[in-house]
Amino acid sequence: MSSTPVSDAQLIARAVVHDDRHAFGELVRRHQSAVRSTLRRLTGGNIAQADDLAQETFLLAYRNLKSFRQEAKFSTWLYRIAYNVFLADARKIKDLPLPDDAEGEPVADATAPSLSRQAALSVDLERAMLVLSEPERAAIVQCYHNDLSHEEAAQVLGCPVGTVKTHILRAKQKLKARLSAWSPQA
């Protein structure tokens, strides 16, 4: 017997109207990967911190589920909560420490075979992301990693669309300088 998958909206209604914790658990199960990996990117790969923030994100989402108006996707609403939780935590910590090797030389080897070249570029890009400011990194994460439009990213980040575009432009300039060894002209 095939069962129709329950939509996010139906699960939210169950959680709100009947205080159905199983329904909310299903929402957590569906979105935990995206939220946790987004927070891992924002925290510069700190898995423990990202998971703590992800728990806090879902607890806040549960408390405020009644205020979710379904004007945006549930995932976009979650990203916004996650980003606010991250910002609140970052204000406490102030400066995110860079890993020891973050300032090191790129591992780029432009002459290496294609597959390992792509892997090395991926590692370098990951490191280079750590030199971006929080808003710049958040804009890159939302637009490239979470594949949101500039408008959706602006909703998540709570700023105008123009600001998102500026953050992305500045982030790319920094990344370009940081990853100059990977440039085709290098």
Next chain:
Amino acid sequence: MNTQDVDTADWLDAALEEAGREHRAAYVADDGFTARVVSRLPAAPTLPAWRRPVIVLLWLLAGAGAFVALPGAFDDAFRSSVALLVGRPLGLTDIALLLALFGGAAWTSLVYAARAD
């Protein structure tokens, strides 16, 4: 924007998009995360278990008190309303039958409410 900028931007865009694809494809295993979140959800506000019997008892006491304070009023109102409905005066058998019916209905309601809880 000169040609070099365009080339670099294209190359960087491609790298970022590839990183994005990898990010979306990489599934973070649940590993008990959902269970931890659900276990930390705030408890739903519930009425204490003693509240319902105490309320029923208070209503019974209030009814008994009113019955004792106004002995004739209930009897008169009951007989008049039933006489209006059935169009004839009530005998003792009718009253007993009606009381049994009301009692049965009350108990059924109580049992249903208890099961629903």
